Amino acid sequence: MGGSQSPSPYRSEVEEIIHSHKCVMFSTTYCPYCKRAKSLLEKMRVTPHILELNNHPKGNEYWQALKEITNQETVPNIFIGGVHIGGYSELLQGVRQGTVQKHFMRIGLDYYDIINEL
Template identity: 45%
Template sequence: MSAATKEKTQRIIDENPVAVFSKSYCPYCRATKSLLSELGVKAYIIELDQVDDGDEIQAALKELTSQTTVPNVFIGREHIGGNSDVQAKKSELPGMLKEAGAL
């Protein structure tokens, strides 16, 4: 994975109140995107299976977070985790999203 990809990945995380690294066919990703949408969040979503450097971005995320799966969710530059982590924080999400400037 190139330094440029690592920088691009970090830039996505830094510049967006909510960043979701996803794959279009993943049911867990769909559940996360659906929950955020219900909360009225305009998340930055990148479908790793639909971009040329998706595998490299996923490798960069693994290096940053030790998480190899999608969705890989960041709120306010903080790594939240995957779908089960997001769903477990359902009651905390509105406050976290407000604080991140996403609501």
């Protein structure tokens, strides 16, 4: 193959998933940071749409498309209201700063604010 890769044919499929759910997490079942992100959202009483890439028939293809969309090579890869939040560290920082809560309010997603519990 040549030096540059062609765009992922799955990019539009992944973008459709991102935009059709209020909160989406691309994850793997074995990733410790994914487990932490799931736990944090669970404490906030938010149930994201989760795609476990290692169990999904198009997991590798979706992962490649996500890299194109976000320039992030790791999971979790989290979106709220179509906006890329990042991974666990960015999610935690966003909760501490209140920006994640603002995203939830913007899209009308109910949540429990745990900012005083962190």
